Amino acid sequence: MKKIYFSLLLLTIPFTSFAATGATQLEGSFKVGPAVILITILVLFVLVGILFRAKDTTDFYAAGRGISKVGSGMAIASNWMSAASFLGMAALMYGSGYHGLAYVVGWTGGYVLLLILMAGQIRKYGKYTAADFIGDRYYSQTLRAVGAIIAILISISYCVGQFGGIGLMFKWVMGIDYAWAVIIGGAVVLAYTLISGMLGVTKNMQIQYVIIIVSFLIPLFILTFKFDYFWLLPQVGYGSVVSDAVAGIPLAESQQLVNSFGHDFAIVPTPEYAMPWDPATGKTFYQWIAIAFSLMIGTAGLPHVIQRFYVVPKARDARWSVVWGLFFICVLYWSAPAYAAFGKILSAHPEVGTLAKDAIVVYTAQLGNVHPLIVGFLAAGGVSAAFSTVSGLLVAGSSAFAHDLYVKVINPNAKPKNQLLAARLGTILMAMIVTVIALANLALIGQLVAVAFSLAGCTIFPLFLLGIWWSDSNKPGAIAGLVVGGIISAISLSYFVAGKYGVTLPMHDFVDYWLGAWYFAIIGAPLAIIAHIVVSKMTKQTPLEIRKFLIEKVHS
Amino acid sequence: MDNSNDEYHISFFKPTTPQAVANRNMVVWFVLIWFVAIFGFQILLRILEKPTPEPSFISFEKVWESVKSGSAGETELQEFGRATLSVLGKIMITPEERTTLDNALSWTVSQLTIDPLRAELAEKIRDFESIKASITDISDPGYIAKKVDLSSELSPKLGLSQNDVRSKILPLELSADLGVSLTEETKNTLPAIMKKYLVHNQSVLTDFKFLGFPFHYFYTAIFLLILFVGICWLYCVKTDSLNKRLNIVD
Structure with missing residues (x-):
């Protein structure tokens, strides 16, 4: 146990070591104003959660199916705009330039697939969870259980990045150790999810969306105004920031504008920031395409996203909620690259030191001399983004555990009270597992979240795509597809984890490149689909009642 | 079926x-x-x-062979020093690459200083390095004064005007120990580092x-x-x- 604790301490050393750089000064100690803002917002979330708390299982899983399409769109956006969107995307662009835009495109383009291939049909199918759909469509309790386990694994993988983001923001606000920040933040989000359930979560998500977007945009208006760019629409105004970074800003043109350390708003020419797959970033064309593709099909296979379509009254609402949801999401995604561009110039002086990329949004606001309370509000927005997603993920994971594993497989006669208890126990267990993994700080937030997308793309996406659109897709085909997708996922993740701990496996570089942990779905998903189709063609027909249901209920 | x-x-x-x-x-x-x-x-x-080089890379390629062989004149050394600073101003570089570039830059500045003054320059740089290591706040007035002095003194050696961003970076990247010689490691790895950061797909x-x-x-x-x-x-x-x-x- 001591060894484990020592290892965890070692992992936090980069966050606790001290040196005289701008980076350490930006961290500082306990910040009263931001802490008050953060606590106020968290209390607000809990109060809303209590006010709209789940009364029964239908409420807990699907908010009573009484949410409007605009409301559901806001909830989709809030659910979606996680720490990976709020903090991680700017981090990826700050660190690897144009390569980071693959995440922007991947995390938005997937909604087109989700809408035109699935949203309405999923709602018409009328199930509570992704595993419910898989179990019914493929007439197999085993597949239902496997679907539930995959949903839990995806939720855990997705949550790890969020807990990392919560930890970073709690650390920044409270000036405490990263490990403690993750534990405290995790405990708060767990308490909130347990109190509220999905109904509270849905109401909260609408409030969270407003907080997230307002907190994200205000500093951007200030930065563009302060540094003399087109501030009325910073999402367009930052284009000149990108071009200035590429061409360089000589001291003579810095117009005596400075960052919070007094360094001029100047930079040597930095084309690598915007040029595609630049050698300086170490990223290639294949990786750009692979990440965008994997994230897009992963979007259409994520249980907590699919689950949002169960909470709207009609299939039409499910479709329109995607449009609204995507628009609300894009407001943030159009803005995030601006933080990276400003961050690049404001932190260009070597004295600023190495900044934790995942906190670059907050650091950029600090370096730009934005008022500390507004920066605090921004950090609180980051926490809100992580909270809204984590709560949705924990509900999706616990639903899979209680509804699909406990009730449908283990104890079909369970009373609703016991079912709710199982859901809550599942939530606690998941939160504990996520906390332990998050403490290991394995990669950037955006990259950790991308793992969940590839996993979903290799496993759940083929099951939904073929299950909805091809009545000959059957149980043996589904099993074959899952096996292939599962094997590809296992290979990729094994090489990733081995690499993290210094173990070199056979053909390590080859596998690491072509089946990278953030984008293995580009290989895994097509193979899983092919295996699914081939085996379905060779085996017994799908039962009549399922084909009938597809025609009469889903496609009528 | x-x-x-x-x-x-x-x-x-x-x-x-x-x-x-x-x-x-x-x-x-x-x-x-x-x-x-x-x-x-x-x-x-x-x-x-198309791979498109920055002007600094063209300068580097022009002078690299003479710099490597030790036959570079003052103008060539200045061009070389400015090119290395162009990469040092990019925040993406790794610590290993920074060490190589710092070696190249420090050696160049040393070469551009006449022999009797080299020891004095090394002492100044060492003095600045120790202040840099001891301060807890980068806005420390003593530290800033030393930094500005060093920048004002050394920028002209590289032909940098005070309006050039690189003149601000210069004192921070110098190392007294790394200025003694251009190491074999640097000779072997520098061209690849320069190409990596100064050639772009445009x-x-x-x-x-x-x-x-x-x-x-x-x-x-x-x-x-x-x-x-x-x-x-x-x-x-x-x-x-x-x-x-x-x-x-x-």
Whole structure:
């Protein structure tokens, strides 16, 4: 146990070591104003959660199916705009330039697939969870259980990045150790999810969306105004920031504008920031395409996203909620690259030191001399983004555990009270597992979240795509597809984890490149689909009642 | 097994009802637009791109052989020093690459200083390094004064004006120990480092400006997202009108 604790301490050393750089000064100690803002917002979330708390299982899983399409769109956006969107995307662009835009495109383009291939049909199918759909469509309790386990694994993988983001923001606000920040933040989000359930979560998500977007945009208006760019629409105004970074800003043109350390708003020419797959970033064309593709099909296979379509009254609402949801999401995604561009110039002086990329949004606001309370509000927005997603993920994971594993497989006669208890126990267990993994700080937030997308793309996406659109897709085909997708996922993740701990496996570089942990779905998903189709063609027909249901209920 | 010969059969590619046919056509068109807009453009970028060096890389290539062989004159050394500073100003470089570049820069500055003053310069740099290591706040007045002094003294040696961003970076990248000689490690690895950071994939799509953005950046970061929302909106409108026309109720 001591060894484990020592290892965890070692992992936090980069966050606790001290040196005289701008980076350490930006961290500082306990910040009263931001802490008050953060606590106020968290209390607000809990109060809303209590006010709209789940009364029964239908409420807990699907908010009573009484949410409007605009409301559901806001909830989709809030659910979606996680720490990976709020903090991680700017981090990826700050660190690897144009390569980071693959995440922007991947995390938005997937909604087109989700809408035109699935949203309405999923709602018409009328199930509570992704595993419910898989179990019914493929007439197999085993597949239902496997679907539930995959949903839990995806939720855990997705949550790890969020807990990392919560930890970073709690650390920044409270000036405490990263490990403690993750534990405290995790405990708060767990308490909130347990109190509220999905109904509270849905109401909260609408409030969270407003907080997230307002907190994200205000500093951007200030930065563009302060540094003399087109501030009325910073999402367009930052284009000149990108071009200035590429061409360089000589001291003579810095117009005596400075960052919070007094360094001029100047930079040597930095084309690598915007040029595609630049050698300086170490990223290639294949990786750009692979990440965008994997994230897009992963979007259409994520249980907590699919689950949002169960909470709207009609299939039409499910479709329109995607449009609204995507628009609300894009407001943030159009803005995030601006933080990276400003961050690049404001932190260009070597004295600023190495900044934790995942906190670059907050650091950029600090370096730009934005008022500390507004920066605090921004950090609180980051926490809100992580909270809204984590709560949705924990509900999706616990639903899979209680509804699909406990009730449908283990104890079909369970009373609703016991079912709710199982859901809550599942939530606690998941939160504990996520906390332990998050403490290991394995990669950037955006990259950790991308793992969940590839996993979903290799496993759940083929099951939904073929299950909805091809009545000959059957149980043996589904099993074959899952096996292939599962094997590809296992290979990729094994090489990733081995690499993290210094173990070199056979053909390590080859596998690491072509089946990278953030984008293995580009290989895994097509193979899983092919295996699914081939085996379905060779085996017994799908039962009549399922084909009938597809025609009469889903496609009528 | 052929499972398609009965009335309860659904296949996206073989629709059997007017609604399914219309929906199939719509989905195919939208997916095609979506796919070409995303991947087609990136492929076009890839086809059109050409490795384009920054001016600093051209300077570096011009003087590198003479610098390596120890026959470089003052102007060549100045060009070499400025080129290394151009890379040191980029925040992406790794600690190992920084050490190599610092060695090249420190050695160059040392070479540009006349022999009797080299020891004095090394002492000044060492003094600055120790202050840098001891301060807890980078706005420390003593530290700033030393930094400005060093920059003012050494920038002219490299032919840098006080308006050049690199003059501000210069004192921070010097090391007394690394200035003694150009190491074999540096001679072997420096060209690759310079090429990595100073040559970029550029084309007409990256050089053309639109609303202040490099065009390709605007297209990917802004336009594609607008297109996605547009496709979704159009799909919903078309589906609603199709359902109305065919009297389909959810």
